[in-house]
Amino acid sequence: MSKQDAETGVIAAENIDRVEAGNLDRVEAPVTWRTYAMCVFASFGGIFFGYDSGYIGGVQGMDFFIQMIEGPGAKELSSSHTSLIVSILSAGTFCGALIAGDLADFFGRRFTIILGSAIFIVGVALQTASAGLGLLVAGRAVAGLGVGFVSAVIVLYMSEIAPKKVRGAIVSGYQFCITIGLLLAACVTYGTESFDNSSSYRIPIGLQMVWALILGIGLMFLPESPRYFIKKGKVEEARKALGRVRGQDPNSDYVEAELNEIRANHEYEKRITPETGYIGSWLLCFTGSIGLASSNVRKTLLGISLQMMQQWTGVNFVFYYSTIFLKGTGAVSNPFLMSLIFTLVNVLSTPVSFWLVERFGRRSMLLWGAIGMTICEFIVAIVGVTVGFNHTHDVNGVSIANNIAAVNAQIAFIAIYIFCFATTWGPGAWVLIGEIFPITIRSRGIALSTASNWFWNFIIGFITPYLVGADYANMQSSVFFLWGALCASCIVYAYFLVPETKGLTLEQVDQMLEEVSPRKSAAWKPTTTFASMEKNQTTA
Ligand code: BGC
Numbered sequence: 060m061s062k063q064d065a066e067t068g069v070i071a072a073e074n075i076d077r078v079e080a081g082n083l084d085r086v087e088a089p090v091t092w093r094t095y096a097m098c099v100f101a102s103f104g105g106i107f108f109g110y111d112s113g114y115i116g117g118v119q120g121m122d123f124f125i126q127m128i129e130g131p132g133a134k135e136l137s138s139s140h141t142s143l144i145v146s147i148l149s150a151g152t153f154c155g156a157l158i159a160g161d162l163a164d165f166f167g168r169r170f171t172i173i174l175g176s177a178i179f180i181v182g183v184a185l186q187t188a189s190a191g192l193g194l195l196v197a198g199r200a201v202a203g204l205g206v207g208f209v210s211a212v213i214v215l216y217m218s219e220i221a222p223k224k225v226r227g228a229i230v231s232g233y234q235f236c237i238t239i240g241l242l243l244a245a246c247v248t249y250g251t252e253s254f255d256n257s258s259s260y261r262i263p264i265g266l267q268m269v270w271a272l273i274l275g276i277g278l279m280f281l282p283e284s285p286r287y288f289i290k291k292g293k294v295e296e297a298r299k300a301l302g303r304v305r306g307q308d309p310n311s312d313y314v315e316a317e318l319n320e321i322r323a324n325h326e327y328e329k330r331i332t333p334e335t336g337y338i339g340s341w342l343l344c345f346t347g348s349i350g351l352a353s354s355n356v357r358k359t360l361l362g363i364s365l366q367m368m369q370q371w372t373g374v375n376f377v378f379y380y381s382t383i384f385l386k387g388t389g390a391v392s393n394p395f396l397m398s399l400i401f402t403l404v405n406v407l408s409t410p411v412s413f414w415l416v417e418r419f420g421r422r423s424m425l426l427w428g429a430i431g432m433t434i435c436e437f438i439v440a441i442v443g444v445t446v447g448f449n450h451t452h453d454v455n456g457v458s459i460a461n462n463i464a465a466v467n468a469q470i471a472f473i474a475i476y477i478f479c480f481a482t483t484w485g486p487g488a489w490v491l492i493g494e495i496f497p498i499t500i501r502s503r504g505i506a507l508s509t510a511s512n513w514f515w516n517f518i519i520g521f522i523t524p525y526l527v528g529a530d531y532a533n534m535q536s537s538v539f540f541l542w543g544a545l546c547a548s549c550i551v552y553a554y555f556l557v558p559e560t561k562g563l564t565l566e567q568v569d570q571m572l573e574e575v576s577p578r579k580s581a582a583w584k585p586t587t588t589f590a591s592m593e594k595n596q597t598t599a
Contacts, residue, residue, distance in 0.1 A: 088313035090222050091306035095229075098221050100277050102232040104172065104213035106270045107179065109240020111206050112516070113402075114263045115145060116379055117248025124260045128192055140192065142521065147196050148203040149517035151182075153510050155207015160215075160506030162208070168216040168284045168502075175208025176275030180268050187265040190257070202267075209274070211509040215502055218493025219284040220304045223564045227416035230493050231409070231486035238406040238481065240270075241378060245402050249395065285318070286498060286565075289325050297321070317564075321498075323589035324566035328499045344500045344507065352558065353573040355500055361556060362492045362508030368549045369488035370515035372432055373542030374480045377401055377473060379520055384527065387535070389451045389458030390466035397470065404474050408481035415482055420561035421491050422553065422581055428483020429549035435476035436543035439469045443536030469536060484549070488512075494560040497569050554578070 118124050119141060125133050128140055136144070155175070162171040182202025189195040213233060221229040247263045254262075282304055288297035301318055302309030335343055347354025376384075381401055385394035415424050443449045447465035451458045460466045496504035525531040526538050534541070559581035560568045571583045 088222065088305040088307050088311075088317070090225055093306040094220075094222060094304060095225075097281055097304060098217055098225075098229040099232055100281065101172075101213055101217050101220075102229070102236045103270070103274050103277070104209045105233040105236025105238075106240040106243070107206050107267070107274070108210050109237035109242075110244045110267055110270060111148065111202065111240070112375075113241040113244030113378070114248055114267075115148070116382070117245065117252060118260045118263060119144065120382075121248075121252045121259045123255055123257065127190065127257070127260075128195075138524075143192075143196060144199065145520060146517055147199045148206070149513050149520070151200040151203020151205075152207035152210065152513040153203075153517070155204040156211040156506050156510040156513060157207070158204075158506075159208040159211040159509075160503040163212045163215060163287070163502040163506075164290065167287050168212050168219065169278050169281060170283075171212045172209055172216065173275045173278050175205045175212065176271040176278075177205070178202075178208065179205025179271045180275075181205075183264060183267045183271070187261050187268075205271070207509070207513065210513075211506045212502075214489055214493045214509070215505045216284055218490075218565065219286045219501075220282075222305070223562060225417065226494070227421065227486075227490045227561060228413040230490040231412045231416055234412070234481075234486035234489055235406070235409045238402070238409050238485070242399075242402045242406050245399050249399065286321055286325075286501075289318075289321050290498060294318070294322065319590045320564060320566055320588055324569065325498050327589050328497050328569075332499050341503065344503050352575075352577055353569070355497070358495050358497070358572070359500070359504050359507060361495055362504050363511040364552070365488045365491055365557075366508045366512035367515050368545075368552055369484050370512060370519055371542075371545040372429075372480055372484055372549060373436070373519070373539075373545065374477070374485070375516060375519055376523055376538065376542065377477060378405075380523055380527065381473075385470070387451070387458055387527075388448045388460055388466045388469075390448075390460035390463045391470070401474060401477050404477045405481045405485075408478045409485060411482045412486045416486060416490060417561065420559045420581060421487055421494075422557050422559040422577070424483045425487045425491075425553040425557050426550065428479050428487065429546055429553055431479035432476050432484070433543055433546040433550060435472045435479060436539045436546055438472045439476070440537055440539035440543055442469050442472075443539065448536040491557070491560065494563075494565060494568050495558070495572070498565075501565075559583075 119136055125136055128136060155178075159171055159175065162174070166174075179202050182198050182200070182205055185198030185201060186195055187198075189198060214230060217230050217233060218226060244263065247266060251259045251262045253259075282300040283296070285297040285301040285304065288294070288300055298309045298314060298318055301314050302311070305313060305317070307313045332343065333339075343355060344359040345356045347356050349356055349360070351357060378401070381398040382394045385391045385397050391397050412424070419427075442465050445465075446462045447469050448460070450461045451466075452461060453459070492505050492508040523538075526534050526541070556577055558568075558572060558577040560571070563571060563585065566589050567585045570585060570587075570589075571580055575583045
């Protein structure tokens, strides 16, 4: 064993094939501030996501904007225009997220994010220049494509460069940035909505270029993901990149050990994966038996459904429609401020997840989060049908609350519900999709999962007005029965299907899924490494 080994307990590279997995911790590089700084910077991409989905609600309520789209004297946007303006972004993001996986494998994770930022800037420029519907919609579609790239590949990149001990917390940082983006959007539109000229909408729209510039330029100085280089067979580049992200000498034992494990895992995956063409490589995401937690199809469905369930919690009902909803209760004097408070609760609660995700793990977090949200949602719904919001009455077209205390209690439980979301499912769904896929399908798996988030985001945004609209289902706060029931299904889902990935390398997650069911995963401990398995394979 090397000198370093004797002094520090670190295991030398030449002995790495003999390292049992339980000892891998000893060869993992300590987490340096540089590593943190890189990951924190990458999470900045979340600001795009949050800001872009958040600003449109405010802009659509602006008098100047309404008249620009509908003509002089108009008081509100037509439903078809609202739907087009809102949904075109999701269409763009959906497509962007799907394409991004391929680009990330071909050109690299970093390049795809920079490209996404550039496309986004073009889309934002078109929207800022627009003085009518056509260019605005075109701009949103283009910007959406860019957001799709960034939202899918940032999670991939961060999960691949973060050290395993803090990976969950770091990807949760991405969610934190989403919440900050939502808050910034709410504040900026609040500040400009009273302007009686085009700057009312041009400022909030144009400001987004700043986020894209910061992210795009900053990423030029960050290293590419070492796992991407390994996938491309560029071992020396992978070594250099790993050295940079770990803040270590590329030839150190730390780097050698981690590199060996990534390489061995890749060799293993390649060996068990048939050679396929382009279509075949997409189909690879859906191979294997659905009954096996370790099969590709099961992992892909898990990623897609995790993001679907995250949207089913109903959180975007609060972020997209709470202003209108609160107005309808007749108990809130400033609904806009109240929605801003919900957004603030979201931002302030998210950092709690940095600790929860590494202390209690992903599985418990999702399970308890779903339980908390279900309870809050049913309380909101039950209070509504008994004494609260559903008992408001109408005086000359204005809702008046019969029981203000009851409505206030409902609002308080909505805030607690947001707390439960922000500390659990908000970050948890993103953390898990970064961890469950093997390297052979990782970029596409994450792309498909992110596209699922945008798809359901769109569906929920689209149907909600019909659920609560006075002319349609007019469910009032009973819509929380629906969200409560969907959240109850999240409890069952988390219990039976979500594995525990805390503290494992991405390569160990693969092994764990092969060996135990999700319900037993929390107790699973690695007993061997891919490096030693590959060594046995070659000597056999
Ligand atoms: C979700 C978004 C949501 C946001 C709220 C994200 O994780 O994917 O749809 O608006 O959290 O913080």
